[in-house]
Amino acid sequence: MEIADQVIATCRKARDASRALALAGTEVKNEALRGAAAALRRETEALLAANREDRDRARRQGVSPAFLDRLSLSRERIEAMAQGIEQVMNLPDPVGEVMKKWQRPNGLIISQVRVPIGVVAVIYESRPNVTADAAALCLKSGNAVILRGGSEAFSTNKLIAGLVAEAASLAGLPPACVQLLESTEREAVKVMLQQSDSIDVVIPRGGESLIRTVTEESTIPVIQHFSGICTIYVDRAADEDMAEAIVVNAKTQRPGVCNAVENLLVHRAVAERFLPRVAKRLADLGVELRGCPRARQLAPGMTPASEEDWDTEYLDLILSVKVVDSMEEAVDFIARHGSGLADGIVTADEEAAVRFAERVDSAAVFVNASTRFTDGYEFGFGAEVGISTNRLHARGPMGLAELTTYKYVVKGSGQVRE
Amino acid sequence: MEIADQVIATCRKARDASRALALAGTEVKNEALRGAAAALRRETEALLAANREDRDRARRQGVSPAFLDRLSLSRERIEAMAQGIEQVMNLPDPVGEVMKKWQRPNGLIISQVRVPIGVVAVIYESRPNVTADAAALCLKSGNAVILRGGSEAFSTNKLIAGLVAEAASLAGLPPACVQLLESTEREAVKVMLQQSDSIDVVIPRGGESLIRTVTEESTIPVIQHFSGICTIYVDRAADEDMAEAIVVNAKTQRPGVCNAVENLLVHRAVAERFLPRVAKRLADLGVELRGCPRARQLAPGMTPASEEDWDTEYLDLILSVKVVDSMEEAVDFIARHGSGLADGIVTADEEAAVRFAERVDSAAVFVNASTRFTDGYEFGFGAEVGISTNRLHARGPMGLAELTTYKYVVKGSGQVRE
Numbered sequence: 007m008e009i010a011d012q013v014i015a016t017c018r019k020a021r022d023a024s025r026a027l028a029l030a031g032t033e034v035k036n037e038a039l040r041g042a043a044a045a046l047r048r049e050t051e052a053l054l055a056a057n058r059e060d061r062d063r064a065r066r067q068g069v070s071p072a073f074l075d076r077l078s079l080s081r082e083r084i085e086a087m088a089q090g091i092e093q094v095m096n097l098p099d100p101v102g103e104v105m106k107k108w109q110r111p112n113g114l115i116i117s118q119v120r121v122p123i124g125v126v127a128v129i130y131e132s133r134p135n136v137t138a139d140a141a142a143l144c145l146k147s148g149n150a151v152i153l154r155g156g157s158e159a160f161s162t163n164k165l166i167a168g169l170v171a172e173a174a175s176l177a178g179l180p181p182a183c184v185q186l187l188e189s190t191e192r193e194a195v196k197v198m199l200q201q202s203d204s205i206d207v208v209i210p211r212g213g214e215s216l217i218r219t220v221t222e223e224s225t226i227p228v229i230q231h232f233s234g235i236c237t238i239y240v241d242r243a244a245d246e247d248m249a250e251a252i253v254v255n256a257k258t259q260r261p262g263v264c265n266a267v268e269n270l271l272v273h274r275a276v277a278e279r280f281l282p283r284v285a286k287r288l289a290d291l292g293v294e295l296r297g298c299p300r301a302r303q304l305a306p307g308m309t310p311a312s313e314e315d316w317d318t319e320y321l322d323l324i325l326s327v328k329v330v331d332s333m334e335e336a337v338d339f340i341a342r343h344g345s346g347l348a349d350g351i352v353t354a355d356e357e358a359a360v361r362f363a364e365r366v367d368s369a370a371v372f373v374n375a376s377t378r379f380t381d382g383y384e385f386g387f388g389a390e391v392g393i394s395t396n397r398l399h400a401r402g403p404m405g406l407a408e409l410t411t412y413k414y415v416v417k418g419s420g421q422v423r424e
Numbered sequence: 425m426e427i428a429d430q431v432i433a434t435c436r437k438a439r440d441a442s443r444a445l446a447l448a449g450t451e452v453k454n455e456a457l458r459g460a461a462a463a464l465r466r467e468t469e470a471l472l473a474a475n476r477e478d479r480d481r482a483r484r485q486g487v488s489p490a491f492l493d494r495l496s497l498s499r500e501r502i503e504a505m506a507q508g509i510e511q512v513m514n515l516p517d518p519v520g521e522v523m524k525k526w527q528r529p530n531g532l533i534i535s536q537v538r539v540p541i542g543v544v545a546v547i548y549e550s551r552p553n554v555t556a557d558a559a560a561l562c563l564k565s566g567n568a569v570i571l572r573g574g575s576e577a578f579s580t581n582k583l584i585a586g587l588v589a590e591a592a593s594l595a596g597l598p599p600a601c602v603q604l605l606e607s608t609e610r611e612a613v614k615v616m617l618q619q620s621d622s623i624d625v626v627i628p629r630g631g632e633s634l635i636r637t638v639t640e641e642s643t644i645p646v647i648q649h650f651s652g653i654c655t656i657y658v659d660r661a662a663d664e665d666m667a668e669a670i671v672v673n674a675k676t677q678r679p680g681v682c683n684a685v686e687n688l689l690v691h692r693a694v695a696e697r698f699l700p701r702v703a704k705r706l707a708d709l710g711v712e713l714r715g716c717p718r719a720r721q722l723a724p725g726m727t728p729a730s731e732e733d734w735d736t737e738y739l740d741l742i743l744s745v746k747v748v749d750s751m752e753e754a755v756d757f758i759a760r761h762g763s764g765l766a767d768g769i770v771t772a773d774e775e776a777a778v779r780f781a782e783r784v785d786s787a788a789v790f791v792n793a794s795t796r797f798t799d800g801y802e803f804g805f806g807a808e809v810g811i812s813t814n815r816l817h818a819r820g821p822m823g824l825a826e827l828t829t830y831k832y833v834v835k836g837s838g839q840v841r842e
Contacts, residue, residue, distance in 0.1 A: 025785070029782065029783065110803075110804055114797060116803060116804075206815050206816070207815070221620075221643055222643055227814070228645075245838070248838040251838060254840075256840075259840070363833045367446065367542075369832065370831065370832040370834055371831060371833050372836065373833070373835045374836045374838055374839075375532055375838070375839040376840045384528070384532075385528075385534060385832070386526065386528055386534075397541050397625075398541065398647075398816065398829065401831065411815045411819050413786060413820070414788040414789070414803070415781045416789065416797060417792065418790065418791065418792045418793025419666075419793075420666040420669060421794065422669050422672075422673035423677055423797055423802065
C-alpha cells in the first residue's frame with residue numbers, strides 16, 4: 007500500500023473507533039487501562055529487547071548520550087510507565103459531566119455536557135514513555151489516539167502501543183482506539199496533518215521546530231506546547247526572604263523545564279539590599295548571572311547581559327537580572343520578552359499584586375509563589391497532557407478535562423420557534 | 425508601501441491596541457459602543473452614499489439581485505445596525521469573571537479568570553452589517569479586531585469601521601481596536617493568515633469555499649462556521665402532533681439557514697400514520713419531499729431521493745424523508761450524513777431520548793424541540809458571533825464568552841516547589 011493510503015486508512019479507523027470509545031463506560035475504559043499496565047509489566051523483557059534494537063540503531067547513527075538516555079527504557083522506567091497508566095485509571099472520568107444547565111423562558115432546558123474531542127493525534131520525540139502516557143490519557147478521556155513518536159524509538163513505541171491496543175481490545179473496545187503511525191517517513195506525517203475529516207486535534211510535544219513545522223503543515227487545529235521564558239518581578243514591597251526563596255526555587259529546583267525562571271526583575275528601591283544577597287545565594291548554587299549595568303554595579307560578579315539574554319530560554323543554571331524603576335516597567339518587560347507561559351510578582355502590597363495579575367497576560371500569573379507550580383499535577387488536575395501555550399481551547403496546564411469538548415442537549419416539550 | 429508590509433503593520437497595530445483594550449473597564453467599552461451607534465445614525469447619509477458607490481460598482485460587474493440585496497444598506501438597516509451595537513453594549517461584560525477558584529493543600533489559591541482572546545480577525549462576505557456586529561462583539565469582549573469584508577462592500581465597510589474606530593478613540597481607546605484591512609487584494613488575506621504572532625484567532629463567516637480556503641492558508645487557529653445538515657428523527661414513541669409541529673417549524677420557519685432541518689427520519693412503526701399527514705401539511709406549505717422507496721409508498725407525491733440527497737444542505741423548501749427500522753439506524757444515519765451541527769428526536773420515551781442524546785455527536789441535540797433553536801439568542805447568550813462547527817474552544821452557538829479565554833492567577837504566601 008502507498009504510504010498515503012496507509013495513513014488515510016489509519017485515520018479512518020481511528021474515527022470509527024472513536025465513536026465506540028466515546029460511548030464506553032468508565033469501567034470498560036478502566037479495565038483497558040488496568041490491562042495495559044499489566045501487559046507492560048508482563049512484557050518487560052520484550053520491551054527491553056525492542057528498546058535495545060532502537061538504541062543500537064540510534065547509536066550507529068551517532069546520536070548524543072543525552073538523546074540515548076531519553077530513548078532508553080529500563081525495568082524502572084517500564085514500571086513507572088505502568089504506574090502512570092494506573093494513576094490515570096484512578097482519575098475521575100471527565101466524560102458525561104454536566105458543566106452547566108439552565109432553563110429558558112420558553113421552558114427549554116439546556117445542558118452543556120462534556121464529551122470527548124474525538125480523535126487526537128500526538129506527535130512527539132524520543133521518549134517512549136509518552137506513548138503510554140498519551141495513550142492512557144486519551145483512552146480515559148474517551149478519545150481515539152494516533153501516535154507518531156520519533157523514528158529512533160519506533161520498535162519500542164510499536165510494542166507499547168500494541169500492548170495498550172490489545173488491552174483495549176480485551177476490554178471490549180476497538181483496538182484502533184490506540185494506533186501508532188506505521189510509517190516513519192516524513193510524508194506520513196504530512197498526509198496525516200491533512201486528514202481534518204478524521205482527526206480533530208493535533209498535539210505536538212517536543213522542540214520548537216517540531217511544533218512550528220506541524221503548525222505550518224496542519225489543516226487540523228494544533229494545541230501548541232511552546233516553551234517558556236518566565237520572569238519573576240521582585241516588587242519594592244517584597245518580603246526579601248520570600249523573594250529569595252522563590253527565585254532560588256524557580257531557577258534551581260529543575261532548571262531544564264519550561265516553568266523555570268529565566269529573567270529576574272528587581273525594583274530599584276530594594277535592589278541595593280536584595281540583589282547582593284540573592285546573587286550570592288544563586289552563585290553558591292552554581293547559577294551564572296547576567297546583569298544589566300545597574301545590577302552589575304550592585305552585585306559584582308555578574309557577566310553583562312546582552313539584549314538577546316532577555317529573550318532567551320536558558321533551560322540551564324543561568325539567570326538574567328535587571329533593575330527596573332517601576333512595576334509598569336516590569337509589566338512592559340514581560341509583554342515584550344516573556345512567552346506568556348508563567349510570570350510572577352513577589353510583593354506584600356495587595357494592590358500591586360492585583361494590578362500585576364491584571365496586566366500580565368500569561369497563562370499563569372503567580373503572586374508570592376514559584377513559577378514552578380505551573381503544572382497539571384500541582385494545579386490538582388491529577389494528570390498532565392502538557393502545558394498549552396495556545397490561547398484557544400486550553401491555556402496553561404492541560405488535564406483530562408482539556409481533552410474534552412462539550413455538546414448541548416436541549417430538552418423541550420414541543421417548542422417551536424416563532 | 426507593499427501590500428505585505430501594510431498588512432503586517434495593521435496586524436501589529438492590532439496587537440498593541442489589544443493590550444490597552446484588554447484592560448479597559450466596562451464603562452469605557454460601553455461608551456465606545458454608545459458612540460459608535462450614535463455615529464452610524466449621525467452619518468446615515470454618508471453611509472448611504474458610500475453604499476451607493478459599492479452597489480453601482482457591483483451592478484456594473486453584473487452580480488445577482490440576491491447579492492445586490494445583501495450588499496444594500498437602507499435607513500432601516502442602518503438603524504438596525506445601531507440598535508445591534510446598543511444591544512451588545514447592554515450585555516454583561518465577560519472579562520474578569522472568575523470562572524473557577526480553588527485552594528490546593530499547600531495553600532495556593534488558584535483562580536481561573538476570563539480574559540479576552542487578544543486579536544481576532546473576521547473574514548466575511550457581502551453583508552456590511554457584519555462589520556458593525558463583529559466590531560461591537562469584539563470591542564465588548566475586549567478583543568482588537570481586524571475586519572476583512574467582501575471587496576464589493578469596501579466603501580461601506582471602510583466607513584462603518586472608521587466610525588466605530590473613531591468612537592473607540594473618543595472613549596479613550598486606541599483606534600486600532602477596530603481596523604479594516606485596507607487592501608482588497610487576495611494577497612492581503614494570504615499575508616494576514618500568516619501573522620500568528622499578531623493574530624490569535626480567525627473567524628471566517630461565509631460560504632464553505634471561503635472557510636476551506638481560510639483553513640488551508642492559515643497558520644492561525646480558525647473557528648469554522650460550516651453549514652448544517654440537520655436531521656429530525658420521529659421515534660416510534662413520538663407524539664405525532666408534536667412531531668408534525670416540530671418538523672414543519674424546523675423546515676419552513678426559515679429554510680435558508682443552517683439550523684433548518686434537511687432530513688426527516690421516521691420510525692416504521694409510526695410511518696404509516698405519520699408520514700401521510702406530515703407530507704400533506706408540508707406539501708401545502710410548498711415543501712418538495714424527496715423520499716426513500718418506503719416513504720414514497722406511504723405518502724405518494726414524493727420524488728425519489730437519491731443517495732446524494734441525504735448529504736445535501738438544501739437551504740430551501742426541500743426535505744428528504746426516510747423510513748428507518750430503529751433508533752440505532754437513525755443514529756447511524758446522522759453519524760454518516762449529518763454535519764454535527766444540530767439534530768433532534770421526537771419521542772415520549774425518556775429512555776430513547778437519553779440514548780439518542782448520548783449517541784448523537786452534534787453540537788446541539790434536541791429532544792422534542794425544533795432544531796431552529798440552535799442560536800445564540802435562543803440559548804440566552806444575548807448576542808451571536810456565529811455557530812461554531814469546530815470541536816475545540818467553542819462548539820455550537822458562540823456568544824461573548826466564547827470570544828474569551830482564561831488565565832490562572834495563583835496566589836501564595838511564599839510557596840516553593842519541593
